[in-house]
Amino acid sequence: LVSCTKRTKTPKSELAVCRYVLLLAELEAHQDAWPFLRPVKLKSVPGYKKIIKKPMDFFTIKEKLINNMYLNQENFVIDVNLVFDNCQKFNEDDSEIGRAGHRMKRFFDKRWTELLH
Numbered sequence: 001l002v003s004c005t006k007r008t009k010t011p012k013s014e015l016a017v018c019r020y021v022l023l024l025a026e027l028e029a030h031q032d033a034w035p036f037l038r039p040v041k042l043k044s045v046p047g048y049k050k051i052i053k054k055p056m057d058f059f060t061i062k063e064k065l066i067n068n069m070y071l072n073q074e075n076f077v078i079d080v081n082l083v084f085d086n087c088q089k090f091n092e093d094d095s096e097i098g099r100a101g102h103r104m105k106r107f108f109d110k111r112w113t114e115l116l117h
């Protein structure tokens, strides 16, 4: 990740990781990110562990990024979308967290397409 800042020629995959790190930083800085910044505490949210088979959050995604666990861009997008899909599954659309999830998904989809072109 050091190569993000240095003006060295980096392999394509390194540039891709930089793109994800930057995009993830934007997601975390978003005003509606608060429900998604850390893993949902399964003991303090009744029903969550049973209903949501694959919990995911922005902090976990960042750790996976830094430990180079995303072999291709698909897996990164799959985890980000998992955050929003879990949110839609567990939360009413017309709820604080539900609305935050829809806004975050719209923001991500927009930035992702912008970054691709």
Ligand SMILES: Cc1ncccc1N[C@@H](C)c1cnc2ccsc2c1
Pocket: 034, 035, 036, 037, 038, 039, 040, 041, 045, 048, 087, 090, 091, 097
């Ligand atoms: C994303 C999500 N889905 C379903 C339940 C929780 C959460 N987020 C956690 C952090 C959380 C956990 N507890 C509270 C209490 C008020 S908002 C909030 C948010």
